Amino acid sequence: MLLLSHLLSAQESALQWYKGNTHTHSYWSDGDDFPEMIMDWYKSNGYHFISLSDHNVLATVERWKQIPAHPFRQQRLKQYIEKYGQEWVNTRTDSSGQTEVRLKTLPEYGPLFEEKGRFLIIPAEEITDGYQGKPVHMNAINVKELIQPQGGNSVAEVMQNNLNAVYAQRELTGQLMFPHINHPNFGWAIKLEDMLGLKGERFFEVYNGHPHVHNYGDSTTMGMEELWDRLQIQYLKDGKPLLYGLATDDAHNHLEYKVGLSNPGRGWIMVRANELTPEAIISAMEKGDFYATTGVELQEMSFDGKKLEVEVKPEPGIEYTIQFWGAGKKGGQPKVLKEVKGSKATYSLRKNDLYVRAKILSTKPKVNPFQDGDRETAWTQPVISQKSSGR
Structure with missing residues (x-):
């Protein structure tokens, strides 16, 4: 028994927090920068893993990109060549006299950035589909081969067909x-x-940093948090697993930073895993051992089957409010079950609680926000009581 206790303690002490983003874009589709420059930004800004999730493509084939005449794009090409050298950058002139650059594949640029335990690139694709003009997009993370959009006869069928394909x-x-x-x-x-x-x-995006995704809904359409809760209620009643929420930046614009553009660094996830590998990251995420954030960092997040504890890593001069959201088993609507002013809070699940999740709000303004006035926020994943989960 003593040996088992030591082994469990060793496993827990080996767990680390890894910062990552599973949704961003490059010149491989509709982003505005070279993958090497994007990787350098994420690595330099403290990320541990990143997925370039370009639309309906994997960076494993030959692709040439015409560089637009826009001054930002031309300046970026100059910076790209200066940083990586003429021998690395392959250029040619097309029939219209415009410069084209051969985009480096993931097997080519990956070794420049990947470091064991420090930085990992996880292959991904944004499966870009639709129905009757409605965009239906889904990311496939750690995908091995390209998945073509599966189509369908309704929005729901398009989503289900693509889920099935992954x-x-x-x-x-x-x-x-x-x-x-x-x-x-x-x-x-x-x-x-x-x-x-x-x-x-x-998994779905409770927060996306793109300015056109309507995270907060409008007068007739619910926002992402309400959608998350209402799906959660029905999924659990139907005997489905918990639904987890991600924050991503969905960056397309890497050259100019301002509200109204789709910039990197707006949202990410923090995953607690025992090593920085795709397998360890995905395994931890499938257990819900991660949180989504736009800046708030947690010191601790734990759940023992009955009690959810959250502790913020506080910043001087910043105030925090921790809300515990959930719903009752008997037809209750999603609501705030408890609210605490401060950087640490605990919620003990009650017999009637269907699930509980924490939302941490701060008074710190978000730098380059999704929307003017946004404050840094974090969301933990929902939990259910140990008895309810069958564990």
Whole structure:
């Protein structure tokens, strides 16, 4: 018994927090920068893992990019050449006299940045699909082979078909991977009723830094947090697993920073894992051992099957409010179950609680926010009582 206790303590002490983003774009699709420059930004800004999730493509084929005449783009090309050298950068002139650059593949640029235990690039694709003009997008994280958009006869069917395709590849290859549904309110495309019947939906974006995704909804359409809670209630009542929320930046604009552009650094996840590998990161996420944030950092986050504890890593002069959100088992609506002013709070699940999650609000303004007036915020993943979970 003593040996087991020592082993468990050793495993727990080996766990580390890893900062990562699973949704961003480059010249491989509709981003405005070279993958090497983007990787350098994330690594230099304290990220441990990143997924370039370009639309319907994996960076494993030959692709040439015409560099637009815009001064920002031309200046970036100059900086790219200065940083990596003429021998690294392959250019040519097309029939119209414009400069084209061969984009480096992940096997080419990955070794420049990846370091064991420090920085990891996880292959990804944004499966970009739609139905009757409505954009239906889903990321496939740690995907091994390109997944073509599967289509369908409704928004719900398009999502389900693409979810199935990711899980089919996971089963066929034996490689851990997962899908997450992106920005449901982008184009007001995905409604609550479209997602209620999904099978295999475990992750979606509760926060996305792109300025056009309507994170907060409007007078007729619910925002991402309400959508998360309402899906959670129905999924649990249907016997489905917990639904986890991600924060991503969905960056497309890497050259100019301001509100109204899609910039890096707006949202990310913090994953607690025993090593920096795709397998360890995904395994931890599938257990809910991570939180989403736009800046608030947690000192501790724990759940013993009955009690959820949250402690913020406080910043001088910043005030925090910790809210515990949840719903009752008997048809209750999502609501704040408890609110604490301060950097540390605990919630003990009651018999009637269907689930509980924490939201941490700060008074610190978000630098380069999704929307003017935003404050740094974090969201823990929902938990259910040990008895309810069957563990």
